[in-house]
C-alpha cells in the first residue's frame with residue numbers, strides 16, 4: 001500500500017489525502033498523468049515526462065501551467081521519503097473541483113495536483129527475464145491517444161480481459177487491423193527479415209518516453225529501427241516482440257493470443273535492447289540483469 005501522498009502542495013499520509021467528488025477528474029476524467037521510473041534513487045527521464053505533461057495540459061486547453069521546478073522537487077522528496085531505489089513516481093493534474101457538474105471548463109482554473117511513489121523492481125523481474133503473454137483486443141479508445149489522460153477505462157477493461165484469459169497484458173488493434181500499442185506500453189516487433197519495427201507517432205498512440213529513450217540509445221549503438229504500422233498477423237509471425245513502458249522498461253512478449261512468438265522465449269534482439277536500455281539509464285547489466293549474459 002502507498003503510505004505517503006503529495007496533494008495540492010502538501011505531503012501527507014496517503015489515507016489522509018481527500019478530494020472533492022466534484023473534481024472534474026472524477027466526473028469527466030478531465031485529468032492527465034505521468035508515471036516516471038526511478039532507478040538507483042533517481043527519476044529516469046523526468047524532463048521528458050514533464051515535457052509530455054505540459055503538452056497534455058496544453059492540448060486539453062488547461063490555462064494553468066505547472067511549476068516545473070516544484071514538480072522536480074516533489075519527485076526528489078517522494079523518492080527520498082520512501083527511500084526508493086527502484087520504483088516509480090505517479091503524478092496527476094486534474095482541472096479541479098468547482099462544487100457542481102458543468103461540462104464547460106471553468107474560466108478560472110484551480111487544478112488539483114496529486115503524486116505518490118511506490119517501490120517496485122523494474123529491471124530484475126519475471127517479466128524482464130521470461131517475457132509476457134499478451135492478448136489482442138479491439139482498440140475502442142477515443143481519438144487523442146497522444147494525450148496522457150486518466151480516461152483509462154478501455155485499457156483497464158483490456159487488461160482485465162487479459163487476466164481473465166490467463167495472460168499478462170493486452171495489445172490494442174485498430175479497426176484497420178494494425179496494432180496501435182499496448183494497453184499501457186508501446187508495441188514493437190522484430191520482423192522475419194530482422195527489422196526492428198514500432199508504430200510511427202501520431203494522435204493514435206502515446207509517444208512513450210521509454211520508446212523515445214530506447215530509440216536514441218539503439219541508434220547510438222549503431223542499430224536502426226523502422227517506424228511504421230504492423231498488423232496483428234505480422235506480429236504473429238514476427239521473430240520477436242516486446243513492449244516498452246516506464247514500469248516494465250523493455251518487456252519481451254513471448255506469446256500473442258496464445259501463439260508463440262518466434263521460439264517462445266525472449267529473443268536475442270530483445271535481450272540486446274534490454275542491455276542497451278539498462279545501460280542508458282545508468283545500470284550495469286552484468287550486475288542488474290545477470291540473465292542477459294547467462295547461457296540459454
Ligand SMILES: Cc1ncc(COP(=O)(O)O)c(C=O)c1O
Nearest residue numbers: 184185186206208209210245246
Ligand atoms: C497507452 C500507452 N502507451 C504507451 C505507454 C508507454 O509510455 P512510457 O514509456 O512513457 O511509460 C503508456 C504508459 O503508460 C501507455 O499508457
